[in-house]
Amino acid sequence: GAVVSQHPSWVICKSGTSVKIECRSLDFQATTMFWYRQFPKQSLMLMATSNEGSKATYEQGVEKDKFLINHASLTLSTLTVTSAHPEDSSFYICSAMSRRSGTYNEQFFGPGTRLTVL
């Protein structure tokens, strides 16, 4: 149980285009989903926290107009990188928190999406 998928697993796009990444909780309902960004050989940096049915909360320094997050249902959150540029190339990882997690704050992570902007 507690499986999180991401689609696509990798994407290459041209500079100036937009890219949408999906994060799905396959066997549980996720009231909260998180989006992280990871540069090579570095740690995960939290970009935003999204709760189903409400606006995402972005971390300081993350442009919300550039990284659009939609948490439309209890099993799906999407991250859209708008007008992507080469500096947006990174590994994007989502995680989901199950209602069953209780107070343990356990997050279940997706496999990540490798974005390369040419």
Place this chain on the structure above:
Amino acid sequence: AQSVTQLGSHVSVSEGALVLLRCNYSSSVPPYLFWYVQYPNQGLQLLLKYTSAATLVKGINGFEAEFKKSETSFHLTKPSAHMSDAAEYFCAVSLALPGSARQLTFGSGTQLTVLP
């Protein structure tokens, strides 16, 4: 606020040797602590977690960690390294506050290399 420091960005051990990955935390309130493993181009897999119950926590793949409040540490150990243990390991902390944002703060990671 909370933070995590992982000492040693790279650790190398011989196959069969003891694995010790260090993690120290800073938290203004009692923390929850986690160790995750990441294989190349993959997401994170939970190894183990401390949630204020037993201070010695056993996880998957033979790993364990001990919460030491006096030392603010949560070091990860495994008695005998296996080649398949080679990966990146992250220590993470979150606040044990009911109804909190439940955000994880990650350490910088430790790359474990297992030598034959």
